[in-house]
Every structure is written in C-alpha cells, then in structure tokens.
Amino acid sequence: MYKVRINADFNVARVLEIYSAEKWWKSSKNAKEVLSKAFKGSYAYACLYYDNRLVGAGRVSSDGISDAYIHEVAVSKAHRGRGGGKKIVKALVRHMKSKGVDWIVLIAQPGTTGFWEDMGFSSMKGHAPMRYKQKARDNRSKRKI
Numbered sequence: 310m311y312k313v314r315i316n317a318d319f320n321v322a323r324v325l326e327i328y329s330a331e332k333w334w335k336s337s338k339n340a341k342e343v344l345s346k347a348f349k350g351s352y353a354y355a356c357l358y359y360d361n362r363l364v365g366a367g368r369v370s371s372d373g374i375s376d377a378y379i380h381e382v383a384v385s386k387a388h389r390g391r392g393g394g395k396k397i398v399k400a401l402v403r404h405m406k407s408k409g410v411d412w413i414v415l416i417a418q419p420g421t422t423g424f425w426e427d428m429g430f431s432s433m434k435g436h437a438p439m440r441y442k443q444k445a446r447d448n449r450s451k452r453k454i
C-alpha cells in the first residue's frame with residue numbers, strides 16, 4: 310500500500326538515492342545537506358512510502374497565495390507504474406488548493422507529458438520554459454563589442 314506524507318520528516322539519503330538515479334543531484338560531500346535545505350526551503354514536499362520505505366518524492370515552490378511550481382517528482386524504478394507518481398502529484402496539488410493556490414505549473418521532463426496530462430496539466434500555448442545562463446549573456450555582450 311502506497312502512502313504519501315506532506316512536509317513530514319524524511320530520510321534525505323534515500324531521496325538523494327532516488328534523485329541521483331535521475332541525474333538531478335550528484336552525490337557529493339554536502340549533497341545531503343543541500344538537498345535537505347532544498348526540501349525544507351520548499352513550500353511543500355511530499356514523500357511516497359511503500360511499507361514505510363521511502364520510494365518517491367516531489368516538491369513544490371510557492372508564495373502560498375498565488376502561484377506554485379512543482380519540481381522533482383520521482384519514484385524509484387522498482388516502484389514505477391503502480392500509481393505512486395500520481396499519488397505524489399495529487400497530494401501536492403491538493404495541498405496547494407487547500408491554501409487557495411490554483412495556478413500550478415511545472416516543466417515536464419521529456420517524454421513525461423502523458424503522465425502530467427492524465428492529471429489535468431496541459432501545455433501553455435505560446436509559453437516556453439526558460440532558464441537563465443550566465444554564459445549566454447556573456448557571449449551576447451561580447452558580440453556587441
């Protein structure tokens with residue numbers, strides 16, 4: 310039986326293991342500390358358990374009143390396809406809606422749009438996710454010289 314807990318104490322080493330498999334986080338000396346801060350600094354995080362073993366997680370950044378951004382939803386490979394991923398997302402969405410926040414967005418990993426669409430997310434026509442990169446800025450200013 311899969312269960313989701315919101316903002317409860319969690320085993321950070323286990324989340325790091327799951328996230329490292331996705332290459333989102335690298336194992337390093339302070340990785341656990343940084344990941345723990347990222348979770349604690351998030352508006353909310355959800356951990357998925359199977360028989361009390363942490364098998365998935367996800368988090369959401371938000372101002373708590375208007376907008377929310379879901380990040381880093383992952384389920385360990387052995388537990389995929391059993392509804393756990395959906396449980397994590399639904400718990401985060403329910404939590405944000407309970408706070409009155411219903412503008413909830415995310416950047417879907419390549420190949421995962423079907424997963425999100427099943428839960429009511431759709432791509433925003435004409436909008437594109439963008440990421441700040443200092444290097445691109447530096448190159449642009451060099452071209453001006």
Ligand SMILES: CC(C)(COP(=O)(O)OP(=O)(O)OC[C@H]1O[C@@H](n2cnc3c(N)ncnc32)[C@H](O)[C@@H]1OP(=O)(O)O)[C@@H](O)C(=O)NCCC(=O)NCCS
Binds near residue numbers: 391394423
């Ligand atoms: C995406 C992910 C979290 C889904 O977790 P999961 O536990 O396997 O998902 P669920 O079992 O809850 O699947 C729910 C539904 O989505 C579908 N689904 C799952 N992964 C999918 C994918 N990558 N693309 C399309 N549909 C997908 C399932 O078939 C299932 O459909 P059903 O309800 O009709 O049977 C998991 O595959 C994962 O950890 N992937 C790697 C990390 C990642 O890409 N995360 C997304 C970040 S944007």
